[in-house]
Amino acid sequence: MHIKHPIEAGVAVTGTAALPSFAAEAALRGAFALPGMTEKVTAELVVRKTGPLARELLFAFTDKATGQPITHFDEELTQKLHVMATDSDFSSFVHEHAGELGLGGSFRVAMRFPKPGTYHVYADAVPMSLGQQVIRFKVPVDVTTDPTAPQQALVDTSKGSDGPYTVNLDASALRVGIESMMALTILKDGKPAIDLGLYLGVPAHAVFVSKDDLGYVHAHAMAAHAPKSCHTSHRSHDDLKAAIPAKLMLHATPPRAGRYALWIQFKGGGQVRTVPFVVTV
Numbered sequence: 001m002h003i004k005h006p007i008e009a010g011v012a013v014t015g016t017a018a019l020p021s022f023a024a025e026a027a028l029r030g031a032f033a034l035p036g037m038t039e040k041v042t043a044e045l046v047v048r049k050t051g052p053l054a055r056e057l058l059f060a061f062t063d064k065a066t067g068q069p070i071t072h073f074d075e076e077l078t079q080k081l082h083v084m085a086t087d088s089d090f091s092s093f094v095h096e097h098a099g100e101l102g103l104g105g106s107f108r109v110a111m112r113f114p115k116p117g118t119y120h121v122y123a124d125a126v127p128m129s130l131g132q133q134v135i136r137f138k139v140p141v142d143v144t145t146d147p148t149a150p151q152q153a154l155v156d157t158s159k160g161s162d163g164p165y166t167v168n169l170d171a172s173a174l175r176v177g178i179e180s181m182m183a184l185t186i187l188k189d190g191k192p193a194i195d196l197g198l199y200l201g202v203p204a205h206a207v208f209v210s211k212d213d214l215g216y217v218h219a220h221a222m223a224a225h226a227p228k229s230c231h232t233s234h235r236s237h238d239d240l241k242a243a244i245p246a247k248l249m250l251h252a253t254p255p256r257a258g259r260y261a262l263w264i265q266f267k268g269g270g271q272v273r274t275v276p277f278v279v280t281v
Contacts, residue, residue: 030135033122035215035255036177040064041127043135053116053142057083057109059098059123063130071105072128077200077220081107082124084207085139087117090154090261093207093274116142120209122216134216154211154259160275164189165268171279176257182250182279184221186266192246197267203244204266208252208279211259219252221264254281 025046032039046058059081061070073080081098092114098107113119121137158169170183184204186193196203208217224247244266254260262277 028137028139030123030137032134033136033214033216034132034134035210035213037132039133040130041070041133041135043123045121045123045137045139047139050110053113055111055113055139055141057111057121059083059107059109060105061123061125061127061133061135063127069105070127070130071101073101074126074128076124076126076132077202077205079200080125081109082218083109083111083121084124085111085113085119085121086209086261086263087115087119089117090209090211090276090278092117093263093276095207095263095265095274113141116144118143120214122207122209124216124218132218134218136214136216154261154278156259156280157277160264160277162273162275163268163271165193165273165275166190167264167275167277169264169277169279171262171277174252174254174279174281176254176281179251179253182252183224184248184250184264186246186248186268188268193268194243194246195269196244196246197270198244199265199267199272203248204250204264206250206252206262206264208254208260208262210256211261213256215255217252217254217260219250221248221250221266223247224249257281
């Protein structure tokens with residue numbers, strides 16, 4: 001039996017001292033979204049409308065063991081907080097980052113959503129000494145459609161594009177609970193891309209979201225022939241200087257069988273590119 005988390009049931013909680021500047025707003029309490037990992041934090045989110053499809057998001061994390069606000073975070077992929085959002089039918093994807101850590105350990109993030117809808121917003125952080133923690137929130141954005149309307153069916157894809165760039169993906173090696181490799185090739189105008197750059201310190205990175213339980217996996221890519229030991233730490237890629245090859249390997253550990261929405265991001269031609277996929281594990 002599935003027990004709804006307070007946010008999934010539409011329950012808000014009052015603002016806390018960790019969210020001082022938004023005290024008049026209701027705070028949403030998130031759900032842990034990192035399958036297979038230990039939940040060590042709780043988090044709350046206050047959402048303030050700043051314009052059509054624009055929101056200011058204020059996040060605050062609390063140590064679950066001590067009940068104290070968390071005020072120190074490690075950097076992961078050059079940032080202390082990654083915020084990703086996708087709508088209820090996984091047809092759009094937004095990835096933003098927080099500025100400086102604010103009073104009481106709070107983060108502010110400005111986010112513009114591509115269209116009205118109900119979004120799953122993921123806050124991905126590494127509280128010092130606690131390891132990666134990901135909290136999911138359900139955020140309505142200028143919703144005008146019937147929330148009970150049938151969702152668009154997800155169909156597995158092995159090719160996607162953004163502008164002149166096409167990504168060919170082979171996800172056939174993905175296995176549940178095992179670090180698996182996916183081969184991907186980035187083409188520009190049909191030829192292997194030669195103008196790729198690092199994005200957040202790595203050649204490419206990916207976010208998986210489970211269609212079934214909204215579980216989250218954040219992975220990153222390296223050159224196809226890099227030693228396997230190079231894939232064990234995100235931070236080990238920050239100092240890469242060599243040209244980014246068109247052929248990459250993406251290492252990921254899917255926690256459960258099922259269908260996943262997947263977005264691969266990389267920098268091509270000086271711009272961040274986002275290519276969507278659907279894969280079945």
